[in-house]
Every structure is written in C-alpha cells, then in structure tokens.
Amino acid sequence: MSDQPADSSTPLRLRRWEQRTEVPLFVASLFFLLGYALRVLVPDHTQPWRDLALTLVLATWLLFAADYAVRIRLSGQGLRFLRTHWLDTVVLVLPLLRPLRLIQVYTAVQRRRAQPRLSLYARVISYAGMTALLLGFSAALAVYHEEHLAPGATIRTFGDAVWWACATLTTVGYGDVVPVTPRGRTVAAGLMVCGLALLGAVTGSFSSWLVQVFTREDEKRPPGRG
Incomplete structure (x- = not known):
C-alpha cells in the first residue's frame, strides 16, 4: 500500500508524524523562548541561570533539528524538501519564528x-x-x-x-x-x-x-x- 494517498501530496507517514509531534514541538518552542528570554534578560553575574538557559536553548534546538531530519526522510523528497517546506526550513534556522507554525499546530489538534x-x-x-x-x-x-x-x-x-x-x-x-x-x-x-x-x-x-x-x-x- 502506498504511503501517499491520491487526495494528498504529503506521504501518509509524514502526515502521521506531523500530527503526533506538532503539539509537543510547540511546547518545546515555548521552552526555547523561555530559555532565550532568560539568556537575554538575566544579568551576567547570575551564571547558573544563564548556563541553564543556554542548555535549554541548545536542547530544544537539537530537538527541532532531529524533527526536521525525520521530516526530510519521511517525505522522500531529499533536498527538495527545503523548497517545498520552506517554512520548516526558516523556522529551523530562526527558532524564534516558530509561532508562525501555530496554524499547523491547530490543524494537528483539529484532526482529532x-x-x-x-x-x-x-x-x-x-x-x-x-x-x-x-x-x-x-x-x-x-x-x-x-x-x-x-x-x-x-x-x-x-x-x-x-x-x-x-x-x-x-x-x-x-x-x-x-x-x-x-x-x-x-x-x-x-x-x-x-x-x-x-x-x-x-x-x-x-x-x-x-x-x-x-x-x-x-x-x-x-x-x-x-
């Protein structure tokens, strides 16, 4: 059976992955924003908090990168994925823009x-x-x-x-x-x-x-x- 139904250009495995991960990744993006905010706003002398914030930022970004790699693999498009899913690419490079993916989060929730x-x-x-x-x-x-x-x-x-x-x-x-x-x-x-x-x-x-x-x-x- 094909993973790509006739009524959709998105492979079934990729759509299932997106449906399962959009909400957790949105929560992770809020943690990224929290870590970035602490990194920017906390004074330099409060070193433990700044280190914790940096760890939180790096950990969540690695999670975004892993999700991006999985999406490329499940799409079966290879490097063409960068062009057809340009918003995913932009959000990976600039994670502060993840709020632009709210519509995908809503769609993933609505499917249920x-x-x-x-x-x-x-x-x-x-x-x-x-x-x-x-x-x-x-x-x-x-x-x-x-x-x-x-x-x-x-x-x-x-x-x-x-x-x-x-x-x-x-x-x-x-x-x-x-x-x-x-x-x-x-x-x-x-x-x-x-x-x-x-x-x-x-x-x-x-x-x-x-x-x-x-x-x-x-x-x-x-x-x-x-």
Whole structure:
C-alpha cells in the first residue's frame, strides 16, 4: 500500500508524524523562548541561570533539528524538501519564528476532533492574536539583545523593546525608539511584514463577519420595510 494517498501530496507517514509531534514541538518552542528570554534578560553575574538557559536553548534546538531530519526522510523528497517546506526550513534556522507554525499546530489538534469548536472568524482572530503575542515578545527579546548596548541606541531597556514591538506590529510606528544595528533593523523589517499580514487577516475576517451579520439582519426584515 502506498504511503501517499491520491487526495494528498504529503506521504501518509509524514502526515502521521506531523500530527503526533506538532503539539509537543510547540511546547518545546515555548521552552526555547523561555530559555532565550532568560539568556537575554538575566544579568551576567547570575551564571547558573544563564548556563541553564543556554542548555535549554541548545536542547530544544537539537530537538527541532532531529524533527526536521525525520521530516526530510519521511517525505522522500531529499533536498527538495527545503523548497517545498520552506517554512520548516526558516523556522529551523530562526527558532524564534516558530509561532508562525501555530496554524499547523491547530490543524494537528483539529484532526482529532469531529468538527471545529470555533467558527472560521474566531479561528482567524485567535490565530492572529496568539501569533502576534508570541512574535512580538520574540522580536522584543531579539531587538533588546542586539540594541541595548549599541552606541547611539534608543532601545535601552526591555520595556523600550516591548513598546517598540507593539508600535511596529500595529503599524503605528511612532519613531521614538528605533533599532540602529543591522541585525536589529533586520528583525524590525521582518516584524513589519508579519504585522501587516496579521492586521490584514484580522481586518478582512472582521469585515467579512460584519457583512454576514448585516446580511442576515436584512434577510430577516419583512418585505417593504426600509
């Protein structure tokens, strides 16, 4: 029997592996984020905590790398896997972007249920909200790590970084605090793109929901009444 059903381009073994591992890997990504946060925010003199944080970061990243290798093997695509599953590749190189895989986590959980518990619009808004929260926190950590000791930096505290992340994600861009290092600006550019995409998804979903509500109200209105 073939591992690749006719109605799917993904081998059956790979789909089963993804279904079983998406949730545990998402939990591992939260531990990675915790370890990275401790590494960035804990003072240098608290050495045991910094060593523990580094161990946690390395251990979770090795787990991601092992999962990536298994996915390549089960896909049967070889190096073509890097192109067809580009998000997996990006997330492996930049683990702080793992919140972008929330939709895969939801899909893996949903396969175990008969029907979705939330409506389409609620799912879009929930996904966008959780992704924005995790990406904003990750970006704030990354920018603070790169900026707070840089000459001429305006992002000196983690609070500054959080304020900058909120302004960037919401596309407000006050400009009172901005990255000045090349890596910081790279993070900023990525967050701008993600912010626009998430804001567009939420706005479009909310607008569509309003249209549906008003359409139903119009259909219930008796004929001849304006």
